[in-house]
Amino acid sequence: MLIRLLKNWYKVLLSVFGPGKCAGCGQIAEEGLLCGVCRAALQQPLWLPARDALDGAGMLFRYSGALKTALQKVKFDSRREILELLAEEYCQFSAADWPGALRGILHRRAVIIVPIPTAQQRVKARGFDIPLVLFEKPGAGHCLTPALARTRETLPQYDLRPLERRLNLEGCFAVTQNVAGKTVVVVDDIFTTGATMEEAAKALKAAGAAEVYGLAFCGSIENYGAGQ
Template sequence: MKKVIETFLNILYPRRCPVCHDIAVPVGQRICTTCRDKLKPITGPRCYKCSKPLAHGEQEYCENCKTTHYFDQGIGIFTYGSVLRESLFQLKYGNRQEYGVFYGQLAAYYSKNQIRCWNPQIIIPIPLHKKKMAKRGYNQAEIIASALGKELGLKTDIKTLQRTIYTNPQKDLGYRERKKNLEHAFEVRGKLPWKNILLVDDIYTTGATIDSAAKVLKTAGAEKVYFLTVGIGTDA
C-alpha cells in the first residue's frame, strides 16, 4: 500500500532532477539517468585534514590546511564545480528544499564509514541568522543534516549553536576577510552536553565558517569537532 501511495505521489508531484532541474526521468527517480554521471563523488588523493582533492598523491595537506584549524577533520562529498554550484544555488535560493534531502541521503551513503570512525554524538547544522532565516524560510544546512542523520541513525540539534551576528556574504571575501567577518558570529546557548560533534553545511571553501563554529564549540567544552559538506573547493 505504501508503495502504491508513493507511486501516486510521484505522478502527482514529480521530483525535479537536482542537476538539470527538469522532472526526473524515469518518474520517481531522484536524479535523471542521463544526469547521474555529471554528479560524481570525489576520488583520488585528498587533504588529510579537510578532504579537499589534491593534485599530487604525495601531498598530505592542501595549502589552506598548512595553517591551524579548530576542527579536527572533515569530508566534502563533491567538488564544488559548475554542476553542483547551480544545484546548491537552487537549493538555497530557489526553494528546492527537496535537493537538500537528496544530498543528505547521498552524503550518508558516501560518508557512512568515515562518520562511523569519528563516532559523533550529535549532528549540528551551521545555523543561519534569524534575519536570513526569516527571509529564506528554511536553512539548507538543516535540511541536509536532518536527512543525513535519519540515514545514519544520529540525532540533529538546531538549538544549541546559534548565529548571533548578521554577517556579509562570504563568497566575495578572501580568507582573512572571511575569518574577520565571522568573529563572534556564533555562540553556544546553555551547557554543551556533547564532546564529539559533527557539523554540517552545504559548502566548504576556505573553512572559515566551519572553523568559527568549531572554535565556539570547543571553547564550550567539545573535544572533537568534525564536519561534512556536500561541496568542497579544490586545493589553491
C-alpha cells in the first residue's frame, strides 16, 4: 500500500515539474532513465548457452554508454535514485522483446527468482542491495526469493581478471531455502564473464535445484566463459 502511494506521489510530482532528462542524449525521458531512442539503442535481449552448472543466461541491455555510467554511479557513489530509475527501465522492457527461451522459463509455475546476494560490507556502505532494488519493483510481475547467502566476503570483481574472478567467488554461496526439484532463475545487475552466476548455479544444483538459469539487467559478453 505504501509503495503504491509513493509511486502515485511520484507521478503527481512528475506531472507538476515535468519529466526528467534522458541520461543518454539529454532529451525528455517520460519514465525511467532513458528516452525511447536511447533505450532502443541499448536494448540487447540475448540468450547465452549453458556453461558449467548454469543452464543458460539472458540479458536485457548492453552494458555500455549511459547504462554503464549509471551503474557505476550506483555502485561507487551509492546513488539509489539512479537505481530506482534503472528499475523503471527493467519494468518497461517489453515482454515481447525478452529472449524467447527466458519468456518460456519465467512462465513456468514452479520457477523461483533468486537475487545474487551482494557482499554485506558493500550493502552496508551503499545502504541498499542493488539486485533487490533493481528486480523487486512493483510492476515487475514476480517476487524475489532470497534463497542464496554469502558465506564469506569477496573482493570486488571489477579489478580482477577472469580466472581471478572465479577463484575469488569459489564456494562463496550457500543455499538458505529448499530448492530441491525447482527451476531457479538467478538475477543480477551486470553479466560479464558469467563467473558469479555460474558459482551461484553450482551451489543451487548441489542443493537439488533441477535447473538454474540466469537473468542480467545488462551485460558485456566478450569474456563469457573466460578463465577456464
